[in-house]
Amino acid sequence: MPFDEIDKRRTERMSLTIGVDVGGTKIAAGAVTPDGEVVERLRRQTPDDVAGVDSTIVDVVRDLTQRHEVKAVGIGAAGWISADRATVIFAPNLDWRDTALRDLVERQIGIPVIVENDANAAAWGEFRFGAGADADDLLLVTVGTGVGGGVVVDGQLMRGAFGVAGEIGHFRVVPGGHECGCGRFGCFEQYASGTALVRAARERASVDAAAGPLLEVAGGEPDKITGPMITRLANSGDPMCIDLLGDLGTWLGEGIxxxxxxxxxxxxxxxxxxxxxxxxxxxxxERAFEAALPGSEYRPHLQMRLATLGNEAGLIGAADLARDVRR
Amino acid sequence: MPFDEIDKRRTERMSLTIGVDVGGTKIAAGAVTPDGEVVERLRRQTPDDVAGVDSTIVDVVRDLTQRHEVKAVGIGAAGWISADRATVIFAPNLDWRDTALRDLVERQIGIPVIVENDANAAAWGEFRFGAGADADDLLLVTVGTGVGGGVVVDGQLMRGAFGVAGEIGHFRVVPGGHECGCGRFGCFEQYASGTALVRAARERASVDAAAGPLLEVAGGEPDKITGPMITRLANSGDPMCIDLLGDLGTWLGEGIxxxxxxxxxxxxxxxxxxxxxxxxxxxxxERAFEAALPGSEYRPHLQMRLATLGNEAGLIGAADLARDVRR
Incomplete structure (x- = not known):
């Protein structure tokens, strides 16, 4: 190997950062290159107690730093993060309450740390290396159990005055609508999420003869119907499941x-x-979006695309956000 | 007058910019200092024809430049403006359609020109010199015939990928709701505008005995009820008008x-x-906002304030935006 090639590889190693994605069920971590490539990944169960979560984050980072020279760590966490990216203000599924997560982890690993909302981190990942790599402005809409998202405006992650921007699952789409986990009613995620899809499927399964194939897959019990069952059947041509996904798509397009x-x-x-x-x-x-966009005929239209980084978007985005840390 | 004082005044004159606010009924222009002070203002009726609008803009600018040394001109126009701030893509109340307004005016006056959406310009004015002068992030909500607005994120005006961000009057708050001028249904401005206020007042005037005082002011004809009548009566203690404004405030707070x-x-x-x-x-x-904010208990709250620049916000903001023009 020529010397300059060795130098190049050394530089690349030097400029790795670690991304950690802390979810309610798993903690995923990876060492990431400046090009968004994950060179090693680790995955752990999320412990039930918050002390366990903190020490698991430290453990996976230490583990990765044994084999990689790393300059910073970005943690994407499902919760509200303060504007200075230091504190978890509140996390609905973890027991963090005004937790100074950045300093807590930084003290133990001796490398600069930033904390970011997981959906914001994912939006940044898709913006830098995924579906928005060619764009200046991106809206990521993640449709899972709930609806999450993140917004990039003119090349900058929109964090908001308090760090809690981009909670797109919780703008209200139906006054007095379905009750939401956030304590309000009629939030977007009550109509455009996997949870909404399953709720609609279970309701129809009890009254609609067309639900036969779906009910069969669920062992005859409407309560056993899941999102993946609906998606699978829809992809194999089942009319009711296609219809259910269509309704979800309509809410999604109208919300967008x-x-x-x-x-x-x-x-x-x-x-x-x-x-x-x-x-x-x-x-x-897309069709619902076109039909619902105000002044549709008189303005340029956005492009709707599938995200490309899958469930590594948050990890990759968090790692990349950590790259700019200056403290 | 000492020389340094003369120099100072000369510098101040040098750094004036002109703001022009082009609305459906009037064109207002002013010469504005770097501190947002309007040193001279002009006002004209908006001509019915688009050529007349263009020449009136040129006229008021020429008029002001005869008495002020001006380095740039910002035009705030009620319409969709391209991301490069050169072209009016579409204006609902004026006949501009893909009109290269910037070049058209610039050619005739020989000073750099930028064009901005009028509500964006107003948001920028309030951010720089008004209600948001102490903030980094501002949302301006203008409640008039419709609902307009503009967004400043981390010190930058949010213009969007195509220049048409901040159309907050047209996110949907009621599926299948009132028809909107934009061609869609249930837009925010159908519930939180002066038009909505007057619609509700006229409806109640026909059926509600409490409408007596309002009807009297309107000469007994529900169709003659106006927004200022309602505001005036509410301020003098009329219960129904207080109630009508309260309903509007509720929609407004929930939308915010x-x-x-x-x-x-x-x-x-x-x-x-x-x-x-x-x-x-x-x-x-404010009360409706507190009640409707998702996760209200777990996040810092914004401050709601009255705008302070009145109907000069757009003119002042447009003038200030022109200050940074580099071409």
């Missing part, structure tokens, strides 16, 4: 039309588990 | 809660004609 009126993104990326339904969902979402 | 979930501004400024109802409107808007 509202978001486009406010944010005017160039690209909307659809991610999350439900996006695995692919074109079946996106085709309907 | 949705916008806060998405944008997380530090300050929301309420402007436009209806905001002259002052605390009567804002008190209810």
């Amino acid at each position: 039309a509202s978001l486009a009126a406010i944010l005017d993104p160039g690209v909307v990326a659809l991610g999350g588990g439900v996006s695995e339904a692919g074109e079946l969902l996106m085709g309907r979402a | 809660a949705s916008l806060a979930a998405i944008l997380d501004p530090g300050v929301v400024a309420l402007g436009g004609g209806v905001s002259e109802a002052g605390e009567l409107l804002m008190g209810r808007a």
Whole structure:
């Protein structure tokens, strides 16, 4: 190997950062290159207690730093993060409450750390290396159990005055609508999430003869119906499941039309588990978007795309955000 | 006068810019200092024909440049403006369609020109010199015939990928709701504007005995009821008019809660004609906001304020935006 090639590889090793994605069920970590490539990945169960979560984060980072020279760590966490990216203000599924996570981890590993909301981190990942790599403005909409998202405006992650921007699952789409986990009613995620899809499927399964194939897959019990069952059947041509995904796509497209009126993104990326339904969902979402976009005839239209980084978007985005840390 | 004082004044004159606010009924222009002070103002009727509008803009600018040394001109126009701030893509109340307004005016006056959406310009004005002068992130909500607005994120005006961000009057708040001028249904401005206020008042005037005082002011004809009548009566204690403004405030606060979930501004400024109802409107808007904000208990709250620049916000903001022009 020529010397300059060795130098190059050394430089690349030097400029790795670690991304950690802390979810309610798993903690994923990876060492990531400046090009967004994950050179090693680790995955652990999320412990039930918050002390266990903190020490697991430290453990996976230490593990990776044994084999990689790393300059910074980005932690994407499902919760509200303070504007200075230091503190978890509140996490709905973990017991962090005004937890100074950045300093807590930094003290133990001796490398600069930033904390970011997981959906924001994912939006940044898709913006830098995924569906929005060619755009200046991106809206990521992740459709899973809930609806999450993140917004990139003119090349900058929109964090908001308090660090809690981009909670697109919780703008209200139906006054007095379905109750939401956030304590309010009629939030977007109550109509455009996997949870909404399953709720609609279970309701129809009890009353609609067309639900036969879906009920059969669920062993005859409406309560056993899951999102992946619906997606699978829809992809194999089941009319009711296609219809259910279509309804979800319609809500999704109409909600995105509202978001486009406010944010005017160039690209909307659809991610999350439900996006695995692919074109079946996106085709309907696009049509509903076109029909619902205010002043549609008189303005340029955004591009709707599937997200490309899958469930590594948050990890990759967090690692990349950590790259700019200056403290 | 000492020489350094003369020099100072000369420098101040040198650094004036002109702001022009082009509305459906009037064209207002002013020469503006770097501190946002309007040193001279002109006002003309908006001509019916688009050629007349263009030449009136040129006229007022020429008029001001005869008495002031001006380095750039910012035009705020009620329409969709391209991302490069050169072209009016579409204006609902004026006949501009893909009109290269910037070049058209620049050619005739020989000074750099930028064009901006009027509500964006107003948001920038309030951010720089008004209700948001102490903030990094501002949402301006103007409540007049419709609902307009603009968004400043981390010190930057959010223009969007195509220049049409901040159309907050047109996110959907009621599926299948009132028809909107934009061609869609259920837009925010159909529930939180002066038009909505008057519609509700006229409806109640026909059926509600409490409408007596309002009907009297309107000469007994529900169709003659106007927004200022309602505001005036409410301010003098009329229960039904207080109630009508309260309903408007509730829609407004609930809509702002949705916008806060998405944008997380530090300050929301309420402007436009209806905001002259002052605390009567804002008190209810604030209470509705608190009640509707998702996860309200677990996050820092924005401040809601009345806008302070009145109907000069657009002119002042456009003048200030022109200050940074580099071409």
